[in-house]
Amino acid sequence: MAVARTRSVAVVGVTGRTVEVEADVGNGLAGIHLIGLPDTALSEARDRVRSAVVNSSYPWPDARIIVSLFPASLPKRGSQFDLAIAVAILGAAGVIPAERIAEPFFLGELGLDGRIRPVRGVLPSVLGAASHGGATVVVPSANAAEAALVPDVKVVPMAGLRQLVEWLRTGDDPPQPRVDDRGEARRSTIDPAVDLSDVVGQPVARRALEVCAAGGHNLWMLGPPGTGKTLLAERLPTLLPDLELDHALEVTAIHSVAGVLPPDFPMMGRPPFVAPHHTATSAAIIGGGSAVVRPGAVSLAHRGLLFMDEAPEFPRHVLDALRQPLESGRVTVSRSAGSVTFPARFMLVLAANPCPCAQADDTSEACKCSPTTRRRYLGRLSGPLLDRIDMKVTVARSTRRELLADRQFVETSKTVAERVLMARDRAAKRLAGTPWRTNAEIPSSILHADHRPGEAAMRPMTSGLDSGILTARGLDRVVRVAWTLADLAGKDRPEEDETTAALSFWLGVTS
Structure with missing residues (x-):
C-alpha cells in the first residue's frame, strides 16, 4: 500500500480554505473512489x-484507488481539485516523488488530453494558501497573472499535466509567471468617453454627485425621462479615486469567484459600476x-457603485433586501x-x-396619473429603504436658456475628482487608526461620541427631530453628509451651513 498527500484550496464565499x-x-478491485463531500462536478473528476493521466503517457494504476x-465536513465544489487529485494519485503510484508534492498547493481543471484549464476563484484560493506563509501554488497558465497579484507566494504556472510531472520529477527551476504592468495600468484607467462635462444643466444634481463621491453616500434621483438621471449616475464612477491595494484585492477576489474577472486585466483597480436590469431576481441582486x-x-458592486x-x-x-447590506456592508446567503457571507x-x-x-407636467402631453397612482408607484x-438614502435630489427638465447659461459652469470629471480626492484625504487623516476611510462608514456610536458637530451646527437637526421630519437613522445620515460638505469646504468641523445643506439633501428639498 502507498499513500501520498498534497494540498488544494476550497473557496467558501470569497475565503480560501485549505484542503x-x-x-x-492498494490491493482490491480496481477503481477510484472519492470521499469527503464532493459535489457532482468533483465526482466527475x-x-x-x-483520461488526462493516460493521454499524458503515464501508467494508470490497476488497483483500488481511494x-x-x-476536512470531510467541508463541502467541496467545482473542478479546481482535478490537478491535486491527479498529482496525489501519481505520487501514491510512484510516478513522482511523494515528498515533492506534500507542500505545494495545486489548482486547476484537467482536460481529457492533459491540458490544465483555468478555473474561477484563483485569487481567493491563493490568498488562502498565502496564510500558511512561504507557500508554493501551482496554477493554470491562464490564471498566472491573477495569482501573481498575491505577495509572498511562489506561483508556478503550468500548461499541461506532462509539463508539471516532469518538473516534479527533475526538480528543475519552475517556469515563472509572465507578469506585466497591465494590472497596475488598469488602476488608473478611466473611459475617456464618459465625463461629467457631458452633463449640461442640473447643477444641484452635479453637486450631489460630488458630495456622494467624496463621502461614499447613497443617492436617489427623482425626475421625468430625459433629464439626465442615467447620464449622471454613469459619470459618478469617474469622480471616485482608484482603489487602494487591499480594496482592489477584495474586489478582484469577488469578481474572480463570480467568473467575471476581465482576462486582460487581472487587477480590478477601479471602483466597479454595476447596473442590473429591473427584471433581476433576488438571487441576482443579493446572491444565491x-x-x-x-x-x-x-457584492459585485463592493467598493463601487450599484x-x-x-x-x-x-x-x-x-428593494427591501438591500436594507441589510446597506447597514452592515456584507450580505449572508443561506441555503440548505x-x-x-460576501462583502x-x-x-x-x-x-x-x-x-x-x-410624463412631466410641463410638456404638451401632461401627466394624467392620479395622486393615488403616483403614491402607489x-x-x-x-420608507425604511429611503431612510437609508443619504441624499435625495429632484431632477427637473432644463429650459434652452438654462442649458445655454450653464455651459460656462460645467466642469470636467478630472477637476471634480481632484476636489473629491482632497476631501477624502481630509477624512482619512481624521479617521486614521480606525478601520473606516470615508464618512459614510463611521458607525453611529462613534459618530456621536467623537465626531458630533457643535451645538449651533446641530440646531437644524434637533429642530427636525422635534418636528418629526427626521428620524434617528436620518440624523446619522445627515451628520455624515455634513462632515463630507465640511471636508469639501476645507473646514475642520461642520458648521450650521453644512448641517442645513445636509438636511436639505436628506429631505430632498434642494433647489
Missing part, C-alpha cells in the same frame, strides 16, 4: 483525471444559487448546504420617474 488531498493505491479530501452560491450585484435605474420597477422584496460595501444610486406614465420604495 488536504490524500490518495491511497474520476473520469477526467484518468482519494480523500480533508442551488449547488454553488455565487455573489450577487451588491445603480438601479427605474427603481420602482424592481420587485419590492428585492450552508451559509456564505457588500457599496454606494447605492436609485433613479425613478415620478409616475408610471413618466413611488410607494414601492419603502
